[in-house]
Amino acid sequence: MPDRIQQQIESLRNELERHNRLYYVDAQPEISDLEYDQFLKQLEQLEAEHPEFNSPDSPTHKVGGEPVEGFESVEHRVPMISIDNVYAIEHSDAKKPDVRKFDARIRELLGTQPEYLIEYKIDGVALALIYENGSLTQAVTRGDGRTGDDVTRNARTIGGVPLRLSGDNIPPVVEIRGEAYIANSDFAKIRAAQEAAGEQPFANPRNSTAGGLKTLDPKVCAERKLRFFAHGMGYSNGITAQRHSDFLQLAREFGIPTSPGTATFADIDGVLEHAQSLMEGLHELDFEVDGLVIKVDNLEQQAELGSTNKAPRWVIAYKWERYEATTKVVEITIQVGKTGALTPVANLEPVEIAGTTVSRSSLHNRDEINRLDIRVGDTVVVEKAGKIIPHIVRVEPQFRDGSQQAFDFPDKCPECESAVLQDDGGVYIRCQNPSCPAQLRETLKFFASRSAMDIEGLGIKQIESMVEKKLLASLPDVYRLHERREALLTEKRTNEKSVDKLLESIEKSKTQPLWRLLIGLNVRHVGNRTSQILAAKFGTIDEILKKTEEELAAVDDIGPIIAASIFSFFSSDIGRGTLEEFRELGLNMGEPVPEEDENVVKRLDGKTLVVTGTLTRFTRTEIKELIQQHGGRASSSVSKKTHFLVAGEAAGSKLDKAQELGVKVLSEDELSDMLESDEETEPANGQLF
Numbered sequence: 001m002p003d004r005i006q007q008q009i010e011s012l013r014n015e016l017e018r019h020n021r022l023y024y025v026d027a028q029p030e031i032s033d034l035e036y037d038q039f040l041k042q043l044e045q046l047e048a049e050h051p052e053f054n055s056p057d058s059p060t061h062k063v064g065g066e067p068v069e070g071f072e073s074v075e076h077r078v079p080m081i082s083i084d085n086v087y088a089i090e091h092s093d094a095k096k097p098d099v100r101k102f103d104a105r106i107r108e109l110l111g112t113q114p115e116y117l118i119e120y121k122i123d124g125v126a127l128a129l130i131y132e133n134g135s136l137t138q139a140v141t142r143g144d145g146r147t148g149d150d151v152t153r154n155a156r157t158i159g160g161v162p163l164r165l166s167g168d169n170i171p172p173v174v175e176i177r178g179e180a181y182i183a184n185s186d187f188a189k190i191r192a193a194q195e196a197a198g199e200q201p202f203a204n205p206r207n208s209t210a211g212g213l214k215t216l217d218p219k220v221c222a223e224r225k226l227r228f229f230a231h232g233m234g235y236s237n238g239i240t241a242q243r244h245s246d247f248l249q250l251a252r253e254f255g256i257p258t259s260p261g262t263a264t265f266a267d268i269d270g271v272l273e274h275a276q277s278l279m280e281g282l283h284e285l286d287f288e289v290d291g292l293v294i295k296v297d298n299l300e301q302q303a304e305l306g307s308t309n310k311a312p313r314w315v316i317a318y319k320w321e322r323y324e325a326t327t328k329v330v331e332i333t334i335q336v337g338k339t340g341a342l343t344p345v346a347n348l349e350p351v352e353i354a355g356t357t358v359s360r361s362s363l364h365n366r367d368e369i370n371r372l373d374i375r376v377g378d379t380v381v382v383e384k385a386g387k388i389i390p391h392i393v394r395v396e397p398q399f400r401d402g403s404q405q406a407f408d409f410p411d412k413c414p415e416c417e418s419a420v421l422q423d424d425g426g427v428y429i430r431c432q433n434p435s436c437p438a439q440l441r442e443t444l445k446f447f448a449s450r451s452a453m454d455i456e457g458l459g460i461k462q463i464e465s466m467v468e469k470k471l472l473a474s475l476p477d478v479y480r481l482h483e484r485r486e487a488l489l490t491e492k493r494t495n496e497k498s499v500d501k502l503l504e505s506i507e508k509s510k511t512q513p514l515w516r517l518l519i520g521l522n523v524r525h526v527g528n529r530t531s532q533i534l535a536a537k538f539g540t541i542d543e544i545l546k547k548t549e550e551e552l553a554a555v556d557d558i559g560p561i562i563a564a565s566i567f568s569f570f571s572s573d574i575g576r577g578t579l580e581e582f583r584e585l586g587l588n589m590g591e592p593v594p595e596e597d598e599n600v601v602k603r604l605d606g607k608t609l610v611v612t613g614t615l616t617r618f619t620r621t622e623i624k625e626l627i628q629q630h631g632g633r634a635s636s637s638v639s640k641k642t643h644f645l646v647a648g649e650a651a652g653s654k655l656d657k658a659q660e661l662g663v664k665v666l667s668e669d670e671l672s673d674m675l676e677s678d679e680e681t682e683p684a685n686g687q688l689f
Helices: 002-024 033-049 099-110 184-196 205-213 218-223 244-254 268-280 299-305 366-372 437-448 460-468 476-489 496-509 514-520 528-538 541-546 549-553 559-571 573-584 620-629 653-661 668-676
Strands: 073-075 116-122 125-132 135-141 147-149 173-182 226-237 263-265 289-296 315-319 322-336 342-353 356-362 379-385 391-395 420-422 429-431 608-612 633-635 644-647 664-666
Touching (some): 002 033, 099 268, 099 289, 099 299, 099 315, 116 226, 116 268, 135 147, 173 184, 173 205, 184 366, 205 218, 205 226, 226 244, 244 299, 263 268, 268 289, 289 299, 342 366, 342 429, 356 379, 356 391, 366 391, 437 460, 476 496, 476 573, 514 528, 528 541, 541 573, 549 559, 559 573, 608 620, 608 653, 620 633, 620 668, 644 653, 653 664, 664 668
Parallel strands (some): 608 633, 644 664
Antiparallel strands (some): 073 147, 125 135, 125 173, 173 226, 289 315, 322 379, 342 356, 379 391
């Protein structure tokens, strides 16, 4: 009997830890909160009935224990100093810091171009988690950077903080640093519960997080549903990572979540391009962000750069000033986008924020309306962070007087009254009519934009007028406008010169490369990169039309979701009809991919390679291009499917993993010799572990 009970307890603990990882680390939950709570209660009951099987690492200890008397002061083994901030990518004043100056200084100090890592700067509370032999032994706040408060009892209640690290290669000691925070969705529920109880609601998530960590009652901390993202490492013993990105991967393997959107780039231009996409996606995040952090990725280079008395030299925070104002929601309307998505927009009483007048704010989707519990007539706080589009932060329910009205999301398209349907597993609700006038206007606008076919003179005002007068009813109609020149000349404020200039630009766009046409087709999930991959792989529209969904999914960086979307469009009557019309109208439908020289041996055909360490012969970009030219695939992580690991100097955890899995390890020279050899054999000198 005891053995059976112990096995049942261990099974429940393992299952709960698995679901914790799925929820906090992988963001792929398999069960509901209710089902999780039922498992937890079952485990609590078994542990209460059989205390001999109690363990400090049990998930039941995350719900909070008895109140503590106070917090002990703890000295950090490695100081938790702050990082410097900049507020511009490039500043006209040579004396004022910015991201470009940071990069120039780093390159000057190192004498080389480093790789950078970029991640969100979470607006939370800094926290250091110390694990010894895999068990959480201490959690310490930043404090003054030299000493902080021991908040271990409270930290044990934080979601995403495992009481014991998972994985096989657990170090003797590791201090994982990051941010404790409260998710926006949880914060909204907490405020709603406070209001229902007649209590003063919390002001913002960050202050509530700080208060939760410093409460003397761990159960109170548990009620605030704190979470954690890892972003760095303090003192450690047994960590072999050579790059910060490698350490973050280790943290995820340990079962600790890291910030989404983190990526590495070979230079600052790649960083800044990714930074723009991160900023544009801020509204999709369920946590508060007050900037982006840019770090030198190589840990040896970090050590070489060192720190000043105030901050490390190898990292910078690109922050934006936050400006807030209070106003009222006058009306909520619906916009229909180019993919048919119905986007709610709050029309506001005009208010000035950071020198600009704000009168509208997107509410993104129905879930966002529900999360904010926003109603017509509500008093709301609107935030404008730097140059980011203003967004509504929260509702001020204390100003409600009963006149506010809930918004009923439409069950039909407001433009064409067709049926609407929510994405399977998604949040967006879309009009199902491909001929919807609103979709047509937005699709034409996108098709003519610089990022697609780049048709100068075909702006939104011209498009709206032409759609209204039925001069444009489809994308191919753009190339029939020369037949309707006289009708165009009757447009208000339209002269012969501007019409001819537009028609000339339309004619010129027929020669745009295939990847631009693929972008302009407005296929869901197909953007700039995917379009270029398709054009490079298949060459022509006809070749793409021949491919099955499975063949498309097999293309590197395409995958099943994108493949399904491409196949759906290219096999639909509308998709095929549009493409056939484009062909008849003389658009460039691509060029066949040149046949490969049969005498050229593709040494890496079908092989997956991973590159790690500091390279001396190639840059990262050059070696990845070399791999691809010879038919190989450059991957970022080592697995059983990896054929070769190309290891430079100071190769770290990826080399260890390659050795463990028996992956063949090559130097840069050995890779070059293999590619230049006339023999069809693999290199004899590659180390096989």
